[in-house]
Amino acid sequence: MKERFLKTMHALTELPLAQEEKLLKLIRTTSVARGEHFIREGQVPRQFGFIGKGLFRYYYVDYNGNEFTKGFFPEGTFLSSYSAMIQNRPSYFNIEALEPSEIITIDFQQWKSLSAEHPCWNTFLVAILEKAFTKKENREREFLLFDAETRYRSFLEEYPDLSQRVKQHMIASYLGITPVALSRVRRKMGVTHTT
Amino acid sequence: MKERFLKTMHALTELPLAQEEKLLKLIRTTSVARGEHFIREGQVPRQFGFIGKGLFRYYYVDYNGNEFTKGFFPEGTFLSSYSAMIQNRPSYFNIEALEPSEIITIDFQQWKSLSAEHPCWNTFLVAILEKAFTKKENREREFLLFDAETRYRSFLEEYPDLSQRVKQHMIASYLGITPVALSRVRRKMGVTHTT
DNA sequence: CTATGCCGTTAACATAGGTTAATGACATTA
DNA sequence: TAATGTCATTAACCTATGTTAACGGCATAG
Secondary structure: OHHHHHHHHHHHOOOOHHHHHHHHHHOEEEEEOOOOEEEOOOOOOOEEEEEEEOEEEEEEEOOOOOEEEEEEEEOOOEEOOHHHHHHOOOOOOEEEEOOOEEEEEEEHHHHHHHHHHOOHHHHHHHHHHHHHHHHHHHHHHHHHHOOHHHHHHHHHHHOOOHHHHOOHHHHHHHHOOOHHHHHHHHHHHOOOOOO | OHHHHHHHHHHHOOOOHHHHHHHHHHOEEEEEOOOOEEEOOOOOOOEEEEEEEOEEEEEEEOOOOOEEEEEEEEOOOEEOOHHHHHHOOOOOOEEEEOOOEEEEEEEHHHHHHHHHHOOHHHHHHHHHHHHHHHHHHHHHHHHHHOOHHHHHHHHHHHOOOHHHHOOHHHHHHHHOOOHHHHHHHHHHHOOOOOO
16 A cells, blocks of 8 residues: 555655655554545544545535535545645535545645645645646536536546446435435436446 | 736746746736637647736537636636647637726747746746546536536635636537526526626 | 528427425435 | 335426517627
């Protein structure tokens, strides 16, 4: 897992060896059972993570108790309620493991101290934030321009494996529709149900 | 305008005087007429801007020619098709002045050279990107959780002055609905039309 | 002043998607 | 095996929003 983590880091920025070693001293590894939460709505995040193995989803719950999936995060991606963490306020959403997962965690305060030490960390942050921003921008575009069927096709293209790993009602909640509506879209598209 | 620009920069990061002076050598000021475009879909952005006075909107056009407003940007904010600019690819959306405006422009290549010189520029970028990300995240949340009326109320809260400065069909296209639907929502809310 | 065009409203109708409930497939547990 | 629970599908009905078209107010050009 550490290797995958370092590979991902290196792809995002150049890391001086001394800095890399300091970072490695901050990491902890944990297992997360399926259904377990990395963060719950209302909690102030004190750490962020990196997924070595497994799958997570971020989701909101509305005033009626309905769940809306903000995103899916598979192995090789970072894990955090970022806005809440940097503003030191409660998270608006939940992060839940959809599969038994192995993750790395890093304490945010320790990370902040480290990142103040060397400019490479800001380069890293810029790279991460640019990626995240571009992704959100694209999602905004799809909500503005596309109907449910087109958003579903786009989801299938972007995450070809997830339609096998994730329950349909969660995909529906990611698309902003009900499971019933997704089922209708699938029938219209000629997709057939496989368990 | 230069003063406002510097004030905004200082609010985002600490600028060594030498760096500030170099930045000021890069800026150009321009007037943009109402209806004129800062960037058009399909163009590769070569510069970004800062709005000293006026108002802009970012908008997509779909395959049917319908316009969808991505966002409104008033004085004191930055102006760019950021994802396209950093990836050196054509912009997916247009940026248009809704009012006669005064802006500062900065050439992206020159900015890149400057920003490589000193870590303060990455700190600045991180601050900007965190803001932009948080804003997009919030918009995603509203599309997922809220119906059109709730999104309209939220728009009115976030941009109290814009309902006076912006035509309703543009507000509708920002909310992801038609002008007809917005008019219905307004009637239901008891809002009365003032020109 | 008059003609024109743009905009917001309204109405009538069409459609996508929400809601509820029933059903069958499958997996889990007693 | 039987009982239970979860999930995707389907149907019937409902509601929000899209589409088209008519209308009136207002600004602007002539």
